[in-house]
Amino acid sequence: MDRTKLVVAFNIGEIYTGYTFSTTAQFNDDPMKINSISWHSQYNRMSEQTPSSIILNAEKGFQSFGFEAEDQYLLSCENNKDTNFYFFQHFLCQTNWFTEKNGEIYVNPLNRVGPVLLQTLIRHSVSYLKTHFLNEIQKSQIADDNILWVVVYPELDKFDVRLIFLEAFLNTGIDRDNILLVGESLAIQAFARYIEPSGNYETSGIQNKSTIILNCAKTQICPNISFQKHLQVATNVIGMSSVVDDIDSIMKKRIGCSIFTGLTDINSRCDVLCWLEIALEGSVFRQAHGSHVGIKIPSHLIEYMRKHVTRFSNDGFKLQFGVLRIEIAVIHEVFQNALSPLMDHLKREINIFNTGTIQNVILVGDFSKFIMTKTVFRESYPQFEIIVPSNSYMAATIGATLAGHEILSGKKHSRILYIPKMSIVGMLHIKQAALKSSSNFRTSINDKPAVKLSIDTGTTTNVSYLPDLIRPSKIATKLQDLYESDYADILEAIVGKGRDNSKSEEFLLQILHVAYDECRKQAHAQINTITQALHPTCGIDGIETSLPSDVVKPLIEYRRKNALQYLPRLIKSFVETLPNMVDISNAQLLDCTSFIEKSIECCWLMCVTEPPMFLKFEWNKSEQIDLDQLDIEGGDGRNVDSMRWPPLYLHENGPLMNKGVVNAK
Template sequence: MTTSVQGKTLIVAAFDFGTTYSGYAFSFRDNPDKIQTNQIWYAGGGASRLVSLKTPTSVLLNPEGGFDKFGFEAEDKYAILAADNEHHGWRLFRRFKMVLHKNKYLTKDVTVEDFCGKRMTAFPLFVISIKYLREHLLKAVATQKIGIKETDITYVLTVPAIWDDNAKRFMRDAAVAADIDPARLKLALEPECASIWCETLDVDIKGAVAIAGSQYMVVDLGGGTADISVHERKSDGTLKEIHKASCGPWGGIFVDKNYMVMLGRLYGEKALIDLRKTEMSDYFDITRDFEHKKRSFHAENTNPVFVRLSVSLRDLVDKYFKQTLEERIAALHIQENSIKPIGKDKLKIVSTVIQSWFKGPIDLLIKHINSLLAEAKMERVQTIILVGGFGESPYVQERMRNEIAGVRLIVPPDAGLAVLKGALRFGHNPAIVSSRIVKYTYGISGHTTFSEKKHQGKKKVMLNGEWKVRDCFNVFVRVNEEVGVDHQVTIQSTPYSEISLTPVYRTTQQNPDFTTDPGCELLGTIELENSMDIPFENQYIEDTFLFGDTELLTKNTFTGKEAFLTFECFK
């Protein structure tokens, strides 16, 4: 739902808050197609300086717990401090977004580990990250046009389509805590944004996604997860979702993990821990070098891959082990010549070993996609759009082309920026998405007339001289139901106090009977402020629930106020 405040702003700015990398982009309403991405981010220095259009989702806190640096700057400063043994008390946090993935018991107290394994509440890190991106954005906007105020900006924050209602609310609350006006904030679903952006590309791609009736799957493959949605282009040009979103932990960080496990076997966990403590810049150079090799690796590649390590790591091995590295490789029964040291700072690794690090997550991704395509409702889906940073991997693309039959795979240019750019178009025109698939059955608890044939006596209560049944699940929308973005359900009541509290329940069951049934849960409570100017008994209130937006919203038609769910887990 686009508020009147959002419609009057001059700029739309989008934040792509990723597991491994984050960035922003913006465009003016008078020229929405002129998209300006964030300025280039730099890592390291000298000839090895790395240039990127996104920066790592990394936060550095000083010994007092205050914010110091974000992104590449956070990692590089921490490395410099460690080199001088001055990093004690400083805390570096990386890849903490994964804490929100399928966390059924998510609360604002959820914690994450820093680089040294010490835990901290995650919520402030999300606030710090969004605040940093916002301030960086404001400086960039100020260079474009004189007289622009912060209140002239509508913000779009991208979130995975598969995320639960409470995870979306977690991100909204973090953005509001980062000084973003909630009236000018819109959440956007990442696969939808990618789909929207593909419509703007060359004729070949547009032909697959922009023709009325075309159905296609969008796979947003990032650092942490694969987020999958299926869309159909309607005759009016809008999108409708035809299958509820799904996902899995099949992103690029799992390849990184396999690589680090291999290094741990070769060099020893103690050596890696010491490297992180004493030669932090070498550690980051190792991980960044592998990131480059990972993104360029081909499934058909038969040539060995050379990865750059550091002399300091080899020295640590000599410190902890009486064996040479070559002797250690032999003792681990690693296939002969599959991994071979080159000098003191490189490893030669045969391609089959590299492929084995990709295999697990990509096998699961392909299996899941094939199972989706086998469903009857998906028979017209003939195209897959692959986006996201890990989606740029040639290995991933080749595996998908070879092992997913009957569909065409399209990887748009700058696939890693497709979500960010599509989020801007969505911010300018949220009505471009016309319907979505509901992931749960939602409703409220109520009473119905007691029936001896249908109901158990234990829920029987006397109300106003009539036998009723309590805890009945009054359904508003059902799981897998397609609802328009403006789909509304209205309940009428007379208030009894200044604040009206309406508990909202959900379940994955299609036809729940009671809110106490197994699998039914109290999602949260809608809290609305009633008018104090008119006696309660004279007020006739309509509370309207809106289910087709990217977030669950409600509106009180007597006061005209909108409200969000107060999630049970956040109380």
């Protein structure tokens, strides 16, 4: 059996924590073929990163980490319970630190008196993350000494925490020679080398061009924003606080109401903030739909908002079918304010250099993922190409994984120039020639680790490739966008032509249901045909044809990666046969073309994931509505009257991805 080496990178950041990993075989095949883990929260949050928050019990022993810790704290707030645990939110933020005379660093908990050594918090966090990682890949039967553990350490202004991180990993039993420490800035440089466009300089004839990497970290743009702003808001959207505050302020000034008025429960607040963050990531910026961002509003807030805003409002906000639509002009104004400190810092740095030598600005960090961030930078600096790579918010973690592979392969030459992270934002300058070379990770504790690694390349579970855009979280966002934008617009158009509202809702739901069933049938038939054709006994009567899973899985993965190639013919075939399955006129077919095509796209991507994602259309009308899975758009009862939009699950009987929408009775 082939043996290979594994590199895993841990990044405990000021706001978020995560890890990524890949084998040397994956690195040699495609350096950006890097694996990540999906983290989940009971408040419908999911991400490739989890909050850097931790709870210690009354004896200051480990209790929970990440989403689990924040969920536990939020639940105690909601129930007004006295707690005997210590909750540390974003414990690497220096604003929570203080030092004793002996130089020891302590961190204050958020909920009670009783500081704890930073070293203790990091030790518990590292132990948890290591165990979590090994559990995720347990089928590969990996031993600790088969792994190179790359640790990203924060480059802080006043404190050097490298030794604390090193000791924490050593305490988990990892051999000293298998640990590599990499500073955040150098990890980001490694990331940049693999995403910087090649050939720009040779083809343009320009020499000695430079690229600037700008770290748009949420903690830098929105300093000291924590639970103090919204005491019962889960802080996976902590960096959105200034954006939310500004949008809320504009709403109050223009129309006299607030997004958060009446949102007393944690679920509702989390839902509103999470949908806002998802919307701002870019999928719902639609020039064809009035240039707006849509946020789904909880049903119990809709009546209040209708007193202030309607579907015909022209003051920057509209309420349409339970969705608050915010004009792009409002979002643009808000982001200009939020990004102002970062713009000023970039301007000062650029003035130090000859601007004629700068061609590209690469945006990384949490705030870089929002479409409006790139728009604002492009408007302010039209002379530069603004680049936002895929998964830019995880640049340091991905870069650390790449750095580990570079160390293993002996690529350690570099001419990269680095400017340390400043008080507002981190920033570094890279010569174009250096972007194509490898880094000299001189901040490593051990310059030449004696690594002896071997590992099976078996399939891991619950893992996705980071650069992959056909991921469950992306598909869930695409489906929600379909409901909030296309569904709402087409429903309004159909009703405007005199058709009954409830029958129109039923009509559009039927189209989605038929599309979903057709995609499931096609996906199953396709993979069944392929596996039968490849079986050695193909064509021999009386012999069942089935292939082992290790043969079928690569076929399924190949189909998933190339899923978009099959869409045009699938859509064409579906549109031609739809009148045979649904009572639809030619005029209605023309009106609904965009909705039909996007329904097929979403359903096809759901069905080619492994395991397939699941839409639930059937609900027992005698049972009380489960508000954790369904939102109520119409009616005031407790039972399902009719389904408007189905909930989406990661797989059948799996965790919820998107809530459904129903009318109640």
